[in-house]
Structure formats: C-alpha cells, structure tokens
Amino acid sequence: MSAPTTGASVTPRPDTAPRPVRRSRRRWFGWAALAAVVVWLHILAIQGTGFEPQLLVDGWKGMADFLAQSFPPDLNWDKTIKPGLDATLITLWIGLLGTTFSVPTALLLAVFGARTTSPAGWTYQLARAILSFFRAVPDIVFALIFVTAVGLGPFPGVLALICHNTGVMGKLWAEAMEETDGGPQEALRSAGANRLQQVANATLPMVVPQFVGLLLYRFDVNVRSSLVLGLVGAGGIGLLINQSIKTFRFDAMLTHILIVLVLIIVVDQLSAFVRRRLAA
Amino acid sequence: MNRPLLDVTSLAKSFGGRKVLDGVDFSVSPGELVAFLGANGSGKSTTLRCVMGITEADAGTIKLGGQDLGLLQGKSLQQARRRAAMIFQKIHLVPRRTALENVCTGALARMSTGRSLSPLFFPDDILQEAMDCLDRVGLADRAHDRVSRLSGGQQQRVAVARALCQRADVVLADEPVSALDPHAAEQVMQLLAGLAHEHGLAVAAVLHQPDLALRHADRAIGLLGGRLVFDSPVSSLGAADLDHLYAPDRMAAA
Ligand SMILES: Nc1ncnc2c1ncn2[C@@H]1O[C@H](COP(=O)(O)OP(=O)(O)OP(=O)(O)O)[C@@H](O)[C@H]1O
Ligand SMILES: [Mg+2]
Numbered sequence: 001m002s003a004p005t006t007g008a009s010v011t012p013r014p015d016t017a018p019r020p021v022r023r024s025r026r027r028w029f030g031w032a033a034l035a036a037v038v039v040w041l042h043i044l045a046i047q048g049t050g051f052e053p054q055l056l057v058d059g060w061k062g063m064a065d066f067l068a069q070s071f072p073p074d075l076n077w078d079k080t081i082k083p084g085l086d087a088t089l090i091t092l093w094i095g096l097l098g099t100t101f102s103v104p105t106a107l108l109l110a111v112f113g114a115r116t117t118s119p120a121g122w123t124y125q126l127a128r129a130i131l132s133f134f135r136a137v138p139d140i141v142f143a144l145i146f147v148t149a150v151g152l153g154p155f156p157g158v159l160a161l162i163c164h165n166t167g168v169m170g171k172l173w174a175e176a177m178e179e180t181d182g183g184p185q186e187a188l189r190s191a192g193a194n195r196l197q198q199v200a201n202a203t204l205p206m207v208v209p210q211f212v213g214l215l216l217y218r219f220d221v222n223v224r225s226s227l228v229l230g231l232v233g234a235g236g237i238g239l240l241i242n243q244s245i246k247t248f249r250f251d252a253m254l255t256h257i258l259i260v261l262v263l264i265i266v267v268d269q270l271s272a273f274v275r276r277r278l279a280a
Numbered sequence: 281m282n283r284p285l286l287d288v289t290s291l292a293k294s295f296g297g298r299k300v301l302d303g304v305d306f307s308v309s310p311g312e313l314v315a316f317l318g319a320n321g322s323g324k325s326t327t328l329r330c331v332m333g334i335t336e337a338d339a340g341t342i343k344l345g346g347q348d349l350g351l352l353q354g355k356s357l358q359q360a361r362r363r364a365a366m367i368f369q370k371i372h373l374v375p376r377r378t379a380l381e382n383v384c385t386g387a388l389a390r391m392s393t394g395r396s397l398s399p400l401f402f403p404d405d406i407l408q409e410a411m412d413c414l415d416r417v418g419l420a421d422r423a424h425d426r427v428s429r430l431s432g433g434q435q436q437r438v439a440v441a442r443a444l445c446q447r448a449d450v451v452l453a454d455e456p457v458s459a460l461d462p463h464a465a466e467q468v469m470q471l472l473a474g475l476a477h478e479h480g481l482a483v484a485a486v487l488h489q490p491d492l493a494l495r496h497a498d499r500a501i502g503l504l505g506g507r508l509v510f511d512s513p514v515s516s517l518g519a520a521d522l523d524h525l526y527a528p529d530r531m532a533a534a
Contacts, residue, residue: 181372184373187372187373191362191366191386192388194393197385197388197397200398201388208376209376
C-alpha cells in the first residue's frame with residue numbers, strides 16, 4: 001500500500017508479541033495414530049475380501065486356458081463383427097440419452113442444491129437429499145427396477161442412467177457453482193436482481209466450462225456403465241459379451257471386447273478434444 | 281450545496297462482538313466525489329457494504345434520495361436501494377459474456393424474470409440504453425467483445441457502465457482502481473469524477489492512494505478504527521491528517 005511512511009519507526013517490539021507455541025510433537029502423534037488406523041482397516045479389508053495372491057499363482061493355468069481359447073479373435077463379419085458394431089451403437093445411444101436427458105433434472109437439482117444459489121435452507125436440504133438418493137442407488141439397481149416396468153431392452157437402461165446420472169452430475173454441478181467466484185452474483189444482487197436473475201446471468205455463465213467438462217466426463221462414464229447394464233439385459237454390446245461367454249464362444253467375446261476398447265478410446269479422445277477447444 | 285443524495289447517521293456494526301463501525305456520520309451530495317481514506321481494517325468497505333445492504337448494519341439511519349431505508353420493507357426497500365450502485369475492486373463482471381450483455385445486467389431489476397433468463401431475450405430498449413451507457417464510458421466500440429478480452433481498466437469502465445444502466449444516482453466504489461495500473465487508474469478516476477461533476481451523480485470511492493483523492497475528489501472522509509476522524513475538503517487536508525490516519529498501517533509494518 002502507498003500509505004505515507006514518513007517517520008515510521010522500525011524498531012522491533014519483542015515484549016508485545018505473544019510467545020509461539022510448539023505444536024510439532026502433538027501433530028506427530030496425530031499422524032501416527034492416523035497411520036495405525038489406516039493399517040488396521042487394511043488388515044480387516046484383506047481378511048474380509050479373501051485377498052490371497054497365492055490363489056492367483058496356483059490358478060494361472062485355468063486363466064491361460066481361457067485366454068488361449070479366445071485367441072485368435074473371431075473376425076467373421078456376419079456372425080460377429082457386424083452384430084458387434086450394431087450392438088456397440090446401441091450402447092453408445094444408451095450412454096448418450098442417459099447423459100443428455102438427465103441435464104434438465106440435474107440442472108434443477110444443482111441450482112437448488114448449491115448453497116450459493118438455493119432460494120432457502122429447506123430447498124437446499126431437500127435437493128441435497130434427492131441428489132444423494134439418486135447417487136446412492138446404483139444404476140444397475142435402477143435398471144432392474146425399470147425392467148419390471150418396461151421389459152428387457154435398451155429403454156430401461158436409458159431410464160436407469162438418467163436416474164443415476166441426475167444424482168451424480170447434479171452434485172458435481174452444485175459443487176462447481178459453490179466453488180466459483182461469487183462476486184458477479186453479489187454484484188447483481190446489489191443491483192436489485194432477483195435470485196433467478198442472479199443465477200441465470202452470473203452464476204451459470206461463470207460455470208459453463210466446468211459444466212460442459214463434467215457433462216463430457218459423465219458421458220464417458222455412462223457409455224461404460226451402459227456396457228455393464230447390457231450384462232443385465234439392457235441390450236447393447238454388454239449383452240453380446242454376456243451371450244458369447246454363456247455359449248463358450250470366447251473368440252467372439254474377444255472380438256467384442258476389442259470393439260469396446262475402440263469405442264472407449266474414441267469417446268475418450270472426443271471428449272478430451274471438446275474440452276481442449278472449450279478451454280482455449 | 282445541494283441536498284445530499286446519501287445521508288448516513290450513527291452507522292454502527294460489530295462482527296463477533298468487535299466494533300468495526302462506531303457511530304459513522306457522513307453524506308454525499310449530487311455533483312460531488314467523496315473519497316474514503318483509512319488504514320487496512322478501518323471499516324471503509326464495511327461502511328459501503330452497509331449502505332448497499334450487502335452487510336446488515338446494527339444501528340444507524342441511511343437515507344437514500346431522502347428516503348429512510350430503515351422505514352421501508354420488501355419491494356419498496358428494494359426499489360429505494362436501486363438508486364445506489366456499487367463498483368468493486370475485483371470488478372465482478374462475467375468474463376465469458378460481452379461488455380454489452382454485462383452492462384444490461386445492471387437493468388435486471390427493470391426486466392421481467394422471463395426475459396432476463398438469457399441475453400437472447402433482453403428487451404431492445406435495454407440493449408439500446410446499455411449501449412448508451414457504454415458510450416458514456418468510451419467503450420461503445422468494444423460492446424460485442426467478451427469482457428475477458430478487455431484490459432483491467434476497460435473492465436472497470438464496463439462495471440461503471442453497468443452502474444449507469446442501473447440508473448443509479450449514487451455510486452459507491454470500493455477501491456475501484458487498486459487493481460489497475462497507474463494509467464488505467466487515472467482514466468477510471470477521471471470517469472468517476474466526470475459522473476459527479478458533469479452528470480451530477482453522488483459518488484463515493486474508497487481509495488488507497490491519498491494522492492488520487494487529492495487530485496480527483498472534492499472531499500475526503502477519514503476512518504480510523506471504525507470512527508470518523510475527518511471530513512473535509514481535500515484542499516484543507518494536511519500531511520498530519522494522513523499521518524494520523526495511516527498510523528495503524530505503519531504499526532503493522534514496523
Ligand atoms: N464478514 C466479516 N466478518 C468478520 N469480520 C469482518 C467481516 N468483514 C469485515 N470484518 C472486519 O471488520 C474490520 C473492517 O473491515 P473492512 O473490510 O471494512 O476494512 P477496510 O477499511 O475496507 O480495510 P481494507 O483497506 O483492508 O480494505 C476488519 O477488522 C475486518 O476484519
Ligand atoms: Mg476494504
């Protein structure tokens with residue numbers, strides 16, 4: 001600061017400063033206790049999961065047989081590759097709709113579930129509770145529930161992803177809004193704008209890059225989730241992998257896994273590309 | 281002197297039992313630029329924030345354009361408050377939006393909620409008014425540039441235009457030039473002085489550089505530990521006054 005400093009005294013004032021307190025020993029004890037707890041938790045976890053590397057070493061032959069049977073991958077166009085590609089497209093569509101159709105619900109719950117934008121305390125608590133619920137229930141459970149309503153197929157998969165993704169993306173978006181600079185919102189409030197106007201004209205435009213980044217990240221995750229949903233009957237390439245294992249067509253399984261690999265890489269690269277463009 | 285547009289008496293505020301403002305009285309009339317001076321923590325920002333209603337004062341009366349804000353409630357209180365606009369050190373514009381879109385948001389209180397949800401729906405007359413405001417701060421040619429592409433000084437001028445678009449006749453600025461280089465600071469100070477002297481607004485600005493106050497302001501108000509220690513025309517301000525005012529900063533530096 002440029003306050004005038006004429007005649008400033010620079011003598012130290014040793015008598016007025018409070019004495020420092022050494023805290024290092026107490027802190028060391030805290031770290032040691034924490035480390036002990038973490039080690040103890042790992043012992044419990046190893047026992048609880050039957051984590052025994054010896055079993056893997058002993059059983060390597062079974063695994064090698066399995067892998068040997070799947071080589072070389074089955075490259076028959078009509079029987080394996082074409083159905084694989086068709087199913088992969090379904091998987092992609094499930095992931096896409098599961099992501100985009102959850103945007104309105106996630107946005108609504110995010111605005112109500114962020115401390116800085118929620119209109120009242122109870123709306124914040126309610127939105128947070130709803131988000132927690134949708135996040136806590138795995139998409140597979142949602143899928144099984146929707147199958148009982150609409151039958152097997154991709155549609156219950158889409159519904160399941162919409163539900164679960166609303167919970168996850170809503171929470172991530174709410175946190176992005178809470179972390180963003182609140183200055184512009186305060187400026188609009190002091191100019192007499194109402195809460196909705198503040199959110200629409202300050203908070204949301206401030207977080208657009210973060211929102212799109214998180215949306216792409218969730219798309220990436222949801223495409224992979226829809227693979228797993230396929231395993232429980234929601235169609236797509238996951239279903240084909242499941243069928244090829246059940247019918248012992250391990251070479252076809254390998255082909256399908258390779259197609260999935262390509263799909264995952266393409267989606268990953270695509271979302272990385274969009275995010276780069278957005279940041280620039 | 282005209283009747284003051286902003287008249288504050290016995291303003292008091294404590295944070296956690298610590299008195300931060302202790303009976304502050306001051307007024308700002310149309311056509312004058314008043315500088316608030318004081319050491320770090322003397323209560324300058326808190327004073328402005330209490331007037332704006334960003335921080336709630338514990339006691340005191342605030343009259344804006346003759347209306348006692350303490351007697352108003354709800355809609356009429358909001359309406360009365362709109363006469364005052366705030367300029368921030370950190371500018372607080374939305375960087376991704378254009379200068380024009382940012383200026384329009386000063387008029388949000390006059391728009392219906394539906395039309396204010398996106399700049400796409402902003403009414404034409406408000407766009408035109410915002411353009412006029414940008415013209416007044418000399419930035420009409422940058423109206424359609426994103427704010428992030430403007431310099432700090434230009435951004436602060438856009439913030440001033442936003443205050444104008446709010447149709448405020450009282451402008452409170454908290455260290456409007458502390459983040460700017462000397463040239464930009466000079467420009468923004470000239471702009472604020474012009475609003476007071478040529479357009480008859482009542483302008484109060486917290487300044488950290490007494491020399492800026494001496495050059496641009498008409499009157500200086502000194503705060504020390506939450507109390508008003510002087511309120512006088514800058515011409516009668518002496519080195520001893522400033523010495524006394526910034527004593528806490530020197531103590532901290534010593
Ligand atoms: N929200 C708050 N909670 C607690 N204390 C606060 C709060 N805001 C301000 N204070 C305290 O009030 C005192 C005055 O603060 P204020 O920001 O008004 O000072 P200032 O004169 O603007 O200082 P500076 O020159 O550093 O900006 C300071 O001691 C500060 O710590
Ligand atoms: Mg301050």
